[in-house]
Amino acid sequence: xxxxxxxxxxRIGVRIAGTGRAVPSGQLTNVDLARxxxxxxxxxxxxxGIHTRRVCDRSKGESCLPLAKEALTKALADARMDARELDxxxxxxxxxxxxxxxxxxxxxxxxxxGPCGAYDLSGACSGFVFSLNTAWSMVRAGLHRTVAVVGAxxxxxxxxxxxxGRATAILFGDAAAATIIRATDDTxxxxxxxxxxxxxxxxxxxxxxxxxxxFPAEDPPEQAMIGRLHMNGKSVFKFAVSTFxxxxxxxxxxxxxxxxEVDHYICHQSNARILEAARERFGxxxxxxxxxxxxxxxxVAASVPLCLDELREAGRVREGQRxxxxxxxxxxxxxxxxxxx
Ligand code: COA
Numbered sequence: 001x002x003x004x005x006x007x008x009x010x011r012i013g014v015r016i017a018g019t020g021r022a023v024p025s026g027q028l029t030n031v032d033l034a035r036x037x038x039x040x041x042x043x044x045x046x047x048x049g050i051h052t053r054r055v056c057d058r059s060k061g062e063s064c065l066p067l068a069k070e071a072l073t074k075a076l077a078d079a080r081m082d083a084r085e086l087d088x089x090x091x092x093x094x095x096x097x098x099x100x101x102x103x104x105x106x107x108x109x110x111x112x113x114g115p116c117g118a119y120d121l122s123g124a125c126s127g128f129v130f131s132l133n134t135a136w137s138m139v140r141a142g143l144h145r146t147v148a149v150v151g152a153x154x155x156x157x158x159x160x161x162x163x164x165g166r167a168t169a170i171l172f173g174d175a176a177a178a179t180i181i182r183a184t185d186d187t188x189x190x191x192x193x194x195x196x197x198x199x200x201x202x203x204x205x206x207x208x209x210x211x212x213x214x215f216p217a218e219d220p221p222e223q224a225m226i227g228r229l230h231m232n233g234k235s236v237f238k239f240a241v242s243t244f245x246x247x248x249x250x251x252x253x254x255x256x257x258x259x260x261e262v263d264h265y266i267c268h269q270s271n272a273r274i275l276e277a278a279r280e281r282f283g284x285x286x287x288x289x290x291x292x293x294x295x296x297x298x299x300v301a302a303s304v305p306l307c308l309d310e311l312r313e314a315g316r317v318r319e320g321q322r323x324x325x326x327x328x329x330x331x332x333x334x335x336x337x338x339x340x341x
Pocket of ligand 1: 043170270271
């Protein structure tokens with residue numbers, strides 16, 4: 001792991017001022033999936049902890065942009081601010097509406113923001129955590145006072161709900177969640193330590209080919225897999241089980257904190273067994289590592305902010321606490337963001 005340079009003492013504090021979430025109307029339970037493919041509720045629950053997931057109903061116009069709009073509108077209301085106060089919108093997604101324009105620009109118009117900056121950040125399941133670290137840097141550097149960080153993904157469009165696609169179709173769900181980051185005079189608030197890593201040599205563990213040339217040497221090119229998510233499930237599982245504790249330890253080391261001094265670990269929801277292994281490794285009580293994968297499946301860039309919004313709504317995550325966001329995903333990528341709220 002690389003060493004991070006020590007941080008200068010902050011002159012500007014950064015706080016999380018509001019959050020919001022949105023899920024599509026459609027629901028696919030394990031029982032529904034068992035009607036579409038050779039699988040069972042028992043198989044899925046045992047291996048992943050997932051019971052159901054939300055999926056977009058395209059006939060109702062549900063997709064990344066409307067979900068992101070609803071989540072950001074709720075986050076703005078929660079922060080009691082007008083969209084015209086936004087200086088920047090970062091939209092973490094790999095399921096943008098189209099390659100051009102950036103969906104974040106359409107999002108800015110949809111929520112009624114002024115001529116703020118807006119861009120998409122493609123970081124797969126680490127997209128939200130990478131965007132959050134980026135937003136914090138902008139505010140702390142004095143470049144911007146208010147940044148919206150939105151994670152929105154609708155991976156159902158890359159799934160096949162039949163036997164051919166059963167290895168991935170059971171895992172993923174659609175959602176969006178937004179967070180408003182603002183400058184504050186209280187310099188005790190903001191990121192204490194963070195980490196962002198990648199291992200591009202492992203890209204073939206998770207990828208979506210768009211042409212026959214995109215297939216790696218180890219996978220035979222297959223026309224039926226164009227536009228579908230490929231996943232080497234076992235390899236990703238092993239990677240996640242070792243990386244989660246490593247990156248948490250690295251971040252605690254950078255912050256000079258012990259595991260129990262962090263109030264909440266808000267982790268990417270990819271598999272309940274991966275989360276449980278990390279919780280046991282640090283001897284954390286269940287209430288410190290939130291799990292909602294049972295209701296939503298893996299919602300990619302939306303997964304971490306979806307947890308944050310539910311925890312804030314329940315009054316479990318509050319001002320004054322220390323919270324570590326943890327993610328990993330395609331790339332391969334992995335990262336953290338440890339906050340003093
Ligand atoms: N229902 C029933 N059986 C299934 C199935 C399904 N949906 N999908 C695969 N199987 C079968 C396989 O064909 C295989 O059968 P075989 O032994 O006859 O060949 C068997 O179940 C075991 O498959 P395997 O892939 O080895 O299962 P696993 O125990 O590794 O569990 C995952 C699969 C996907 C749940 C697990 O590997 C995992 O969670 N990986 C991490 C994925 C992840 O986190 N991805 C996102 C990263 S951000």
